[in-house]
Amino acid sequence: MRDIDSPLGLLLDVDGPIASPVTRTIATPSIITDLIRLAGANVPIAFITGRSSAFIREQVVAPLRAVGLPDSMRMYGVCEKGAVWFPITAEGMGDVVIDESVALPGAAVDLLRSLVADRFSATMFFDETKQAMVSVEQRTDADDASYQAAAAEFNEAAFSVLVGLGLGIRFGDRIVPDADGAVGFRIDPTIISTDIESVTLDKDRGAERALAFFSESGSLPQVWRSVGDSRSDYLMADHLHTAGYDVAHVDVRPSDGILDRPYPVIVEGDLIHDAAGAKFLRHWVDKLSLG
Known part of the structure; x- marks a missing residue:
């Protein structure tokens, strides 16, 4: 070639x-x-x-x-x-x-998976195929309005979970640094999903x-x-x-x-x-x- x-x-x-x-x-x-x-x-x-x-x-x-x-x-x-x-x-x-250097900690992945299973499984699923980031996605049998309402609630809950773990996290205009003052991750909503990922990606x-x-x-x-x-x-x-x-x-x-x-x-x-x-x-x- x-x-x-x-x-x-x-x-x-x-x-x-x-x-x-x-x-x-x-x-x-x-x-x-x-x-x-x-x-x-x-x-x-x-x-x-x-x-x-x-x-x-x-x-x-x-x-x-x-x-x-x-x-x-x-x-x-x-x-x-x-x-x-x-x-x-x-x-x-x-x-x-x-x-692997950009992956979310395992404890965060586990808590987010449980959050979806416990509160949001009617409208979204946890994408088990992701290897570095966390993604939740709209179920194909969920209507857009129901998903968007649930996603807004999930994003807020995920933000609280990650802050509670001491991770530096950014969501929209809100930024909470970790104990060292760093912000390593962000919450990034799309029309059919939410990605939680390293800010370097x-x-x-x-x-x-x-x-x-x-x-x-x-x-x-x-x-x-x-x-x-x-x-x-x-x-x-x-x-x-x-x-x-x-x-x-x-x-x-x-x-x-x-x-x-x-x-x-x-x-x-x-x-x-x-x-x-x-x-x-x-x-x-x-x-x-x-x-």
């Missing part, structure tokens, strides 16, 4: 632009086939997500392999916002590496790790696109812009507010989530004459 130029690089959030936030699966078939076409054209593709490696294996890599990934490609996964990473080949996921860290991996297999393209549905996903493009690349960010949920950035921000008309992600991928398949 070193001697073949890459026309484009992609940093993709998973929930929203790739996987439906309703079904939590890749529900649009063209997303699978277009990702495979782009990978076959030597486009470096990194999935940079808060999801676990188990989720990516089952809901992203498995359907890609079922259709047929190319033998030669550049594909990578960075999960839990930079705490877990692995290569992806035609044979599937490679060795999974976990940064975010999408720019994932972007940095992906670029380092791709640089090992050859030169990097000058043109990059990042795609996401959360304001934190802009951090992928921020990193690329700071590094000097030609970058634009595709926002597939612009109703949350388009951020002012020194690079282009793209929206796909009135389309949102995976419908917008599918249109974006098809644009590049057509542009590169891969269809």
Whole structure:
């Protein structure tokens, strides 16, 4: 692959632009086939997500392999916002590496798991597949209004639990340092989940790790696109812009507010989530004459 130029690089959030936030699966078939076409054209593709490696294996890599990934490609996964990473080949996921230094203490994990089981299991579940952070997620049989009400209550309860353990924690504008004055963790709600994670983890860290991996297999393209549905996903493009690349960010949920950035921000008309992600991928398949 070193001697073949890459026309484009992609940093993709998973929930929203790739996987439906309703079904939590890749529900649009063209997303699978277009990702495979782009990978076959030597486009470096990194999935940079808060999801676990188990989720990516089952809901992203498995359907890609079922259709047929190319033998030669550049594909990578960075999960839990930079705490877990692995290569992806035609044979599937490679060795999974976990940064144990950013993981929540076991006592905190146990108490948060019990909190969900005792008070919130009707609307959410504790994600047992996470390896460094803690995530709770909306049950697919829970309506949005019920989940949002329960999530607000859970977030407050989780904040109290973590403060009670003496952990430095940030939640919104509230900051409680630990005994040494440090704030090591944060509570980060999304539309379908709450992540409790190290403050060192975010999408720019994932972007940095992906670029380092791709640089090992050859030169990097000058043109990059990042795609996401959360304001934190802009951090992928921020990193690329700071590094000097030609970058634009595709926002597939612009109703949350388009951020002012020194690079282009793209929206796909009135389309949102995976419908917008599918249109974006098809644009590049057509542009590169891969269809």
